[in-house]
Amino acid sequence: MAGSTGGSNSNLSVLLQSQRVPCAAASQPLESFFLPGSSPSFLGSRSMMSFEDVHQANGSTRSFFRAFDHEDNGDDDLDEYFHQPEKKRRLTVDQVQFLEKSFELENKLEPERKTQLAKDLGLQPRQIAIWFQNRRARWKTKQLEKDYDVLQSSYNGLKADYDSLHKENEKLKAEVNLLTDKVLLKEKGSSELSDKDALSQEQPKKAILAADSASEGEVSKISAVACSKQDEISSAKSDIFDSDSPHYAADGVHSSYVFEPDQSDLSQDEEDNFSKSLLPPYVFPKLEDGDYSVPHASFEDHAFWSWPY
DNA sequence: TTGTGTTTTATTGCCTCC
């Protein structure tokens, strides 16, 4: 459209035909637009309201075509205006208001409507089409901004949820690690008690290795932590181990001496089974770095939503 | 007054639909 009718000749005619008709033709639409109770339907020329009346009713001192604001009356000025080189001229406030109303009703422009609007506003149909074109573009931009804002706030909400869940997950992970350590210590302690005699005689290699791998200080430290948490987990402990469990010393004595199968010798399956045997029905695989953690994916990564446990 | 950023009007080229 635009390209098909474009051209300097047609532009000149646009200027001459549209911008030079600020009086009779232009006043008609404003009648219907500004008359109280009237809709922007086109009433034709029946109204007695003149263009000056329109300005007064509108409280505006602007002339219909703003260009005349700057060029005082006088034939010379008018002549100069009409013969000046082709220039863009903004539509007046009234024209824009009228077009806006029309746009609100329907943002697409049928040929008849375009012609009618052009006639009523004293503009070229092409100008009307261009105005609607640009108006649609502005509307689309605004709409995109709105959509962006909605998505942004939605994202912020989800991000906050994620952060909160991530924190909670970290907290729970630490707690699980602590409890697992305690359970393992208990397991080791009870094993030691039950196998004490055999151990003292056989001096199993693994016990030596375990003793070698952990300094006395470390072992006693772990034991101290475990004992300090004894009360916290006592109830859970009774659920985990039967009182006659071979893993649990009847006298509750804890030893810092560790005897247990070296887990590094276990296969993965054995390791899993080991963990399961400790804490049914909860599955606590041995927690190393990264275990039980939310996958370190970005928030946008949907893998996050398939909770790892 | 002037420089600069924003808004508005208009053009161009491409695309789709009938």
Added chain:
DNA sequence: GGAGGCAATAAAACACAA
């Protein structure tokens, strides 16, 4: 193939701070 729509863009008009 012509009409009309849209995106990108140019350029005039406008707003405003310095």
